[in-house]
Amino acid sequence: MSTLLFEENLPGGGLWSWVLRRHTTLRITDLEGGANVGLMAYNADAPLDRLNLPDSLKAQYTAKLTHGHILMSDMGRALLSLTADTVGWHDPLGGHGNAALVQQKYGEKNYQVARNDWYRNAHDNFLVELGKHGLGARDLVANVNFFSRLDVDDEGKMTFHPGNSKAGDSIDLRAEMNVLVVLTTCPHPLDPNPVYAPKPIQLSVLKTPPAAADDYCRNFRGENQRSFTLTERYFAGV
Amino acid sequence: MSTLIYTESTLDPADAIYDVTVPAGDGWMHEIKKGQTFRIVDLEGNQAADTLFYNAHDFSDRYSAQDTIRTQAGIYLTTGTKLMSSEGNTLLTIVADTCGRHDTLGGACAAESNQVRYDLEKRWMHSCRDTFMLQVLRWGRGATKADITHNINFFMNVPVTPEGGLRFADGVSAGGRYVEMRAEMDVVALISNCPQLNNPCNAYNPTPVRLLIWP
Numbered sequence: 338m339s340t341l342l343f344e345e346n347l348p349g350g351g352l353w354s355w356v357l358r359r360h361t362t363l364r365i366t367d368l369e370g371g372a373n374v375g376l377m378a379y380n381a382d383a384p385l386d387r388l389n390l391p392d393s394l395k396a397q398y399t400a401k402l403t404h405g406h407i408l409m410s411d412m413g414r415a416l417l418s419l420t421a422d423t424v425g426w427h428d429p430l431g432g433h434g435n436a437a438l439v440q441q442k443y444g445e446k447n448y449q450v451a452r453n454d455w456y457r458n459a460h461d462n463f464l465v466e467l468g469k470h471g472l473g474a475r476d477l478v479a480n481v482n483f484f485s486r487l488d489v490d491d492e493g494k495m496t497f498h499p500g501n502s503k504a505g506d507s508i509d510l511r512a513e514m515n516v517l518v519v520l521t522t523c524p525h526p527l528d529p530n531p532v533y534a535p536k537p538i539q540l541s542v543l544k545t546p547p548a549a550a551d552d553y554c555r556n557f558r559g560e561n562q563r564s565f566t567l568t569e570r571y572f573a574g575v
Numbered sequence: 576m577s578t579l580i581y582t583e584s585t586l587d588p589a590d591a592i593y594d595v596t597v598p599a600g601d602g603w604m605h606e607i608k609k610g611q612t613f614r615i616v617d618l619e620g621n622q623a624a625d626t627l628f629y630n631a632h633d634f635s636d637r638y639s640a641q642d643t644i645r646t647q648a649g650i651y652l653t654t655g656t657k658l659m660s661s662e663g664n665t666l667l668t669i670v671a672d673t674c675g676r677h678d679t680l681g682g683a684c685a686a687e688s689n690q691v692r693y694d695l696e697k698r699w700m701h702s703c704r705d706t707f708m709l710q711v712l713r714w715g716r717g718a719t720k721a722d723i724t725h726n727i728n729f730f731m732n733v734p735v736t737p738e739g740g741l742r743f744a745d746g747v748s749a750g751g752r753y754v755e756m757r758a759e760m761d762v763v764a765l766i767s768n769c770p771q772l773n774n775p776c777n778a779y780n781p782t783p784v785r786l787l788i789w790p
Contacts, residue, residue, distance in 0.1 A: 391640075391682025391725050394741050396691050400680070401739030411704075411723075413687030426739060430650065430680070432641025435663050474635035475721045477661055489735040491577040493651040493676075495644065526645050563691045 340544040347522055349535025350455075352462035354469060354519040356381045357512035357542065359572075362420065364541040367484050370504040372536040373525040374483040375433045375459045377467075378408055378416050381515040384472060386412045390429050390479040396560040400489065402427040402481060405557035407513070407564060414568040415561070416516050418554035420545075421509035424502050428482040430495065433459035434526035443533040456533050462521035470517055483508055485525040497527045511545055511554075513568050579675030579747060582654040584755045586612060586789050593788035599781030600770035602706040604714050605788075606631055607758045612789040613667070614755040615766075617674065617730045619782035621746035623769035624729040625683040625703045627722075628658060628666045631761035634718055636662040640679040640725040650735060652677040652727060658756065661724075666762050671755035674748045678733040680741065683707065683726050684771045693773045706767035714763075728769075729754050731776060743776055 339362065347353050349372070357363055365374055380386035389411035397406055404422040407415045434442075439458040446456040459480075467476055484502035487495045510518075524535045548555045548565065555565045588594065591614075597603045599622065607613050615624050630636035642659040644650050652658075654672045657665045682688075685704035689697040704723060711718040730748040735741060768784050771777065 385720050389682065389688075389725075391680060392685070392688045392691070395681050395743075396688065398741050399739060400735040400741045409688075409691065411685065411687070413685075413691045430641070430644065430735075432639070432645045434645075437663050474661065475637075475719075477639075479639075479641045479725050488737070489650060489739075490737075493577065493649045493735070495648050495650060527648060560691050563695055566695065567687070567690065 342542045342544055344539060344541045346537060346539050348537045349522050350457040351522045352466050353540065354466035354517065357516045357518055359512055359514050360545060360547045362509050362511045362543045362545040363518060364507055364509050364543060365483060366507040366539040367502045368504065368537045368539055370502055372484045372502060372522065372538050374520050374522055374538060375480045376483060376518060376520040377463060377478050377480050379517040380410055381517040384517060386410045388416060388478050394429060397558055400430060402429055405554055407554050407561050409564050413564055414571055415513040415564045417510045418513060418548065419508060420511045420554055423506045424484060426486040426501060428485045428487050431482055431487050431525060431527050433480055434523065435460035438526060457523060459521045459523040462523060463519055466519040482525050487527060495527065497525060497529055580653060581673050581675055582671045583673060584671035588787055590789060591787040592790050596783050596785045597766065597768045598783045599768050600701055601768055602710040603766045603786060604710045605764055607762050607764055607788060609758050609760050611758050612755060613758065613764065614753050614787045615729055616753040616785040617748045618750060618785055620750040621730065621748050621777050622782045622784055623731050623777060624784050625767040625769050626727045626729055627724060627765040629763045630660060630664065631763045634722055636660045636664060637724060638666060643679060650680060652679055665759045667756040667758050669754060669756045674730055674752040674754060676732055676747050677754060678728040678731040681728050681731060681733045683767060684769065689773060697773065700772065701770040703767035703769050707765060710765055
């Protein structure tokens with residue numbers, strides 16, 4: 338059914354980007370528990386067509402992400418489908434931290450002193466990976482934080498939910514088009530842990546079949562069916 | 576329903592240096608200087624003013640919905656909220672609010688998202704992001720679709736449930752309610768006065784907003 342193409346490990350605080358070919362799947366595994374994976378996504382063939390989280394959330398009436406949900410582009414197309422999830426709740430609200438936040442929360446640990454144990458921040462990691470694909474600050478979009486959860490109370494207050502993801506938990510993201518994925522493993526910006534201790538992940542890229550007519554993500558809602566139709570029209574005639 | 580806090584302004588519209596009414600379906604793009612006060616009035620009630628802000632001197636430094644809600648660890652915008660930029664700067668601070676709550680999760684309607692949300696045949700209908708597109712291209716200076724990012728929906732109410740659901744709740748605004756903010760740096764404001772006809776958020780009746788600036 339699916340074939341493993343390759344695997345990589347990424348330590349906490351790390352950065353990575355890849356063009357996932359259409360109908361391949363990125364499996365991300367939380368190796369130790371408590372990982373956070375900030376992720377942005379773009380149509381690799383025309384990156385002005387990009388992840389739009391507000392569109393994705395309102396189309397699926399959700400403020401969390403889990404199995405069945407899809408990430409949509411601002412052109413209404415399905416970019417990535419959450420085809421498997423052992424966690425149950427991923428945060429699309431909290432965004433990511435920058436150098437000022439990391440310094441304020443954890444203090445300073447630069448490369449000169451700490452070598453590769455330095456305190457990296459998600460904002461700079463995103464910029465570095467975007468830059469490798471000819472993108473930059475104007476291409477930053479709202480990001481997902483996979484493996485993390487925020488609880489929102491009646492007053493709108495957001496609180497980090499500890500222990501959301503356990504060692505061995507994983508998600509599968511199936512690419513519905515050629516998708517540039519940009520990700521970082523820096524701590525969630527609202528993680529109250531006063532120690533800079535981001536966790537490692539494993540990245541597995543698999544060849545997987547296209548979404549069938551009865552695919553769970555395609556049929557999760559009528560909105561998802563229409564988003565798949567727009568993606569298939571984009572590839573019409575190919 | 577949680578607490579809504581109303582804060583009135585002491586500013587007199589007679590003293591404003593700028594005063595314009597923008598009909599539904601129209602756009603507006605204008606510079607607001609550091610220290611100036613900017614007010615948006617919901618003239619007839621429950622009208623969405625879809626709004627973006629930019630650092631006037633560097634468009635790559637722009638309003639960021641996630642940085643704004645992260646900084647205050649809360650999803651609603653109201654008096655005291657600092658509207659944060661993608662580079663960590665405070666663009667404006669909300670200083671008065673007679674509506675009590677504004678949304679920044681729901682984004683702006685678009686031709687393509689209307690296809691997804693309502694019907695594949697809805698692409699032709701007017702939308703906020705088409706308004707943003709025209710305004711941005713007219714503004715020039717290199718601005719493109721990449722500058723149309725995740726906006727504020729002034730006067731809209733979009734609560735999150737404890738189970739992680741997103742609701743488009745009944746409006747908390749009414750005719751004459753307003754939100755007022757002080758520019759903390761030179762900014763450019765971009766507004767689409769929402770034309771949405773597919774959604775009960777505005778009772779299927781988009782209405783004008785009034786925009787004022789005080790020195």
